[in-house]
Amino acid sequence: MRQVDDAVAEVFLAMIGRRCAAVEPDPAIHAPSSTEHISARIALSGTLAVECAVEFPTPSAVRLTAALLGCHHAPWDDAMVADAVAELCNMIAGGWKKRLGQPAWGADLSVPAISRGPSPSSDRGLNTGATTITRAYAFDGSPFVVHLTML
Amino acid sequence: MRVLIVDDSAVMRKIVEAVLRHAGLDITAVLHASNGLEGLAELERTAARGESFDLILCDVHMPVMDGLGFLLERPRRNLAPGVPVIMITADAGDPHLLLAIAAGAQGYIAKPFTLEQMYTRVAELMPSAA
Numbered sequence: 392m393r394q395v396d397d398a399v400a401e402v403f404l405a406m407i408g409r410r411c412a413a414v415e416p417d418p419a420i421h422a423p424s425s426t427e428h429i430s431a432r433i434a435l436s437g438t439l440a441v442e443c444a445v446e447f448p449t450p451s452a453v454r455l456t457a458a459l460l461g462c463h464h465a466p467w468d469d470a471m472v473a474d475a476v477a478e479l480c481n482m483i484a485g486g487w488k489k490r491l492g493q494p495a496w497g498a499d500l501s502v503p504a505i506s507r508g509p510s511p512s513s514d515r516g517l518n519t520g521a522t523t524i525t526r527a528y529a530f531d532g533s534p535f536v537v538h539l540t541m542l
Numbered sequence: 543m544r545v546l547i548v549d550d551s552a553v554m555r556k557i558v559e560a561v562l563r564h565a566g567l568d569i570t571a572v573l574h575a576s577n578g579l580e581g582l583a584e585l586e587r588t589a590a591r592g593e594s595f596d597l598i599l600c601d602v603h604m605p606v607m608d609g610l611g612f613l614l615e616r617p618r619r620n621l622a623p624g625v626p627v628i629m630i631t632a633d634a635g636d637p638h639l640l641l642a643i644a645a646g647a648q649g650y651i652a653k654p655f656t657l658e659q660m661y662t663r664v665a666e667l668m669p670s671a672a
Contacts, residue, residue, distance in 0.1 A: 474553045
């Protein structure tokens with residue numbers, strides 16, 4: 392998971408100037424009854440068959456958008472918040488692929504797919520799935536998770 | 543320096559513009575397009591006004607027309623000849639990126655990027671803007 396941690400840290404430090412580190416996952420955040428989530432998924436295909444997904448509780452996604460745009464008042468709408476999550480997923484997937492070295496470099500990244508609704512983690516089961524690895528992170532106290540699913 | 547940013551992500555277009563403006567580059571105008579086809583249309587409108595761009599920053603993967611399509615179509619329409627294009631990508635190993643460079647892009651900048659990295663990449667191509 393070091394490669395994912397490093398990819399996440401690099402994105403936040405370069406684009407936002409903030410540290411972002413792995414934290415203990417909080418199952419309460421991902422309970423089906425909890426706040427709405429925004430997720431982005433990118434498939435890596437070819438020499439890899441993996442899906443990289445990021446999942447943000449909506450308040451975390453709004454804070455991410457504000458941080459990326461460098462402002463705290465809302466010159467954005469729901470579409471831009473989803474766009475920010477998609478861009479983050481894109482950069483994390485690309486950074487993870489870069490760190491895996493050959494032959495992962497031959498893998499293609501799909502365009503991000505966005506979904507909204509209850510936490511998809513409630514279906515996956517945090518840190519328990521045989522084919523999904525989940526890593527929890529937080530920036531400025533805002534939690535989110537990254538899932539890597541072997542396809 | 544007049545810059546055209548072609549990217550389907552509105553957030554990334556705003557980030558790139560903000561980074562360009564804060565990097566100390568001499569930026570006079572920044573226009574946005576959300577895909578390659580819109581980018582070509584913006585080049586046509588700009589040419590019709592007798593103006594041009596000094597630099598184009600272009601995403602690789604976009605709906606409607608991607609970065610490679612934009613690069614291949616631009617000379618066919620004789621739009622902004624000689625204006626350098628820098629591709630922006632989160633996947634530096636993307637074969638589409640290699641094709642884009644073969645099709646005439648002057649280079650690329652990998653996301654995530656710092657303000658300093660953007661400045662350095664643009665200044666390499668546009669010393670007059672530094």
